[in-house]
Amino acid sequence: MNWLDNVSSDSEHRIAPACLFSGHWQFRPHPYAELQTCRIVMDVAEPRVVAAQWLEHGVPQDLDSGQLEDLTRELVQGEVHHQPTRWGLKECTMLPTWARPSFSEDQIEELERIEGYLIDAESDESVETVLAVRDEFLKGIGMTHRDMYRAVRQPQHGLSNRKGGRGLAN
Known part of the structure; x- marks a missing residue:
């Protein structure tokens, strides 16, 4: 395809x-x-x-x-x-094993775009292809799919209230 x-x-x-x-x-x-x-x-x-x-x-x-x-x-x-x-x-x-990664906005946007392809994939073969593209992108920025789940957004988002209204005390 x-x-x-x-x-x-x-x-x-x-x-x-x-x-x-x-x-x-x-x-x-x-x-x-x-x-x-x-x-x-x-x-x-x-x-x-x-x-x-x-x-x-x-x-x-x-x-x-x-x-x-x-x-x-x-x-x-x-x-x-x-x-x-x-x-x-x-x-x-x-990334070293101790590192909790963060992504830049451009990297987040790219991952979201790739995720969109994943959602639109119609067969197992397509899903595997998209996952391979995602893994290659992550490898290119020095990360793995495991890092993606431990990641945090970069600073421009700052501290905000969590869902449920409980935020961090200042």
Whole structure:
């Protein structure tokens, strides 16, 4: 079937393959905190921090979307993405197992488009083809289908009330 050939080609924005680097960075998780060493994964192709964690009382904590945005801004302003190895980051082909991934808006839109093809698939063969396209797209951005279910949206969505009206306290 022709309609599945190069599913990404009809996307309005070309999504660059990921170029992931991981390592450690000193970061202040909130304005009154001391600098903490956190482990990070940065996609230098976008550039943005895909995942980051720091230790709080010995327990790994994922940075929330606002903290990811702040850290991304800090790294981009420091131009870390231009020469990540000079900053001690090492290239990696896939997300480390500790990383809770996040997707950019363009990546979410592309996954939603691919999901649309999945919904429209009329046979098992078509479903398998769409899943293969999805897996290839995820591999291109350094993730797997398992990462998709652990992922969080990127910062522009911020904190909001959860279904049922209970939100996070400020």
